[in-house]
Amino acid sequence: MTWLELYGRALAADEAAAGYYNRNVGLPSPDGKVNVRIPLAAADVMDVRLWREEEVLARIRPYVGRVPELRHVSEDPRFQVHHFIEGRVLDSFSPRGTSVPDNVVSDVVTLMDQLVRIPQEKAPEVPEHWPASGDSSGFGRLLASLTRDVHATYGEEYREAFAELGIPADPLAVVEPRWDSLTSRPFAVLHADLHRKNMIVADGATWFLDWELALWGDPMYEIGIHFHKMDYPEEQRAAVFERWRALLPARYTAGPVYDLDLYVAHERIKSAIVDTIRYSKQLATATRPQQEFLIGRLAKKLNAARELWGLPRDLTAARVAGILAPWREA
Structure with missing residues (x-):
């Protein structure tokens, strides 16, 4: 399964957790369960936005242990894939x-x-x-x-x-x-x-x-x-x-x-x-x-x-x- 195919499945999924800026869908993958994180295009920006999340995760990983592991980033279409945290x-x-x-x-x-x-x-x-x-x-x-x-x-x-x-x-x-x-x-x-x-x-x-x-x-x-x-x-x-x-x-x-x-x-x-x-x-x-x-x-x-x-x-x-x-x- 490609990352793009995983993205397509996430778009079609009925169950998702959505905040103000992203839709999150947990899906099985060949590497274990992952969280596909898709930006909500229509979201009104009402918070200070400085950095892209994937860059933050990559930079802080050596210093902060209990954060999602970044598995994949796509520019077009925009989405991220994180490892899924059970709990x-x-x-x-x-x-x-x-x-x-x-x-x-x-x-x-x-x-x-x-x-x-x-x-x-x-x-x-x-x-x-x-x-x-x-x-x-x-x-x-x-x-x-x-x-x-x-x-x-x-x-x-x-x-x-x-x-x-x-x-x-x-x-x-x-x-x-x-x-x-x-x-x-x-x-x-x-x-x-x-x-x-x-x-x-x-x-x-x-x-x-x-x-x-x-x-x-x-x-x-x-x-x-x-x-x-x-x-x-x-x-x-x-x-x-x-x-x-x-x-x-x-x-x-x-x-x-x-x-x-x-x-x-x-x-x-x-x-x-x-x-x-x-x-x-x-x-x-x-x-x-x-x-x-x-x-x-x-x-x-x-x-x-x-x-x-x-x-x-x-x-x-x-x-x-x-x-x-x-x-x-x-």
């Missing part, structure tokens, strides 16, 4: 908001430590416009610029919905003055998408998937976006942060907790905007239980951002459902 997705037994097993916490912090030890010359190339290592303020502004662009791009279509949900005309005004205060830290390779659906636990070990959003940037952002997406109980979050500061070299974790809070604040604002758009598009084809799940989750994300904007955290799922009715009933 349980963390989210399936430890959903968002609950404590995770201690061995997973240890593996996450170990991964972050492994990543900061990758020399810059061994990482994929960084474009000239990218902030220089140590320019944490420039890195923060770069992240915020994409969030601002997404808000502007969809501002007209979602004008009424944004206003009713409490998303201000300038949603980043509350964080914009704070970027100058960030502590300078040397940059490192970041996964930038470490959440429960991107972790597979097998035989007590955690494997880390989906490196499509990997970045070269401030390690404080890595732990900040991780906290935002994991939604640990407060006690475990504090323990993870302490482990992170104890394990990584001090220059990568320097600075006050204020820096961490700033990155988390940005992610809450970004999530309120981006997920309003993403979830509204999913509502039209979702089943009633799926709609209820999406609306409930979005209400929680919006309330977290509303607090930053000085608004009460009183947006109910029913209210969100009413505001998004045009998309839900489409």
Whole structure:
């Protein structure tokens, strides 16, 4: 069987796991089971994209053990083939908001430590416009610029919905003055998408998937976006942060907790905007239980951002459902 034939089978498969940017299909091959990873052509880009995932996987492999092994890359048509990792997705037994097993916490912090030890010359190339290592303020502004662009791009279509949900005309005004205060830290390779659906636990070990959003940037952002997406109980979050500061070299974790809070604040604002758009598009084809799940989750994300904007955290799922009715009933 050729790689192209495997790709054809993946396209025709009824069962697949899809994120925002890729469709994943597990298939048998002469070399064992593999994961065929196909980009979703219609995906709206709402995250900073720096490198191609296959280049990241190839470069970090000598430094990070529990990542997918790259078997094949095709340019035309675009797809990758990874070895298939058997195990349980963390989210399936430890959903968002609950404590995770201690061995997973240890593996996450170990991964972050492994990543900061990758020399810059061994990482994929960084474009000239990218902030220089140590320019944490420039890195923060770069992240915020994409969030601002997404808000502007969809501002007209979602004008009424944004206003009713409490998303201000300038949603980043509350964080914009704070970027100058960030502590300078040397940059490192970041996964930038470490959440429960991107972790597979097998035989007590955690494997880390989906490196499509990997970045070269401030390690404080890595732990900040991780906290935002994991939604640990407060006690475990504090323990993870302490482990992170104890394990990584001090220059990568320097600075006050204020820096961490700033990155988390940005992610809450970004999530309120981006997920309003993403979830509204999913509502039209979702089943009633799926709609209820999406609306409930979005209400929680919006309330977290509303607090930053000085608004009460009183947006109910029913209210969100009413505001998004045009998309839900489409």
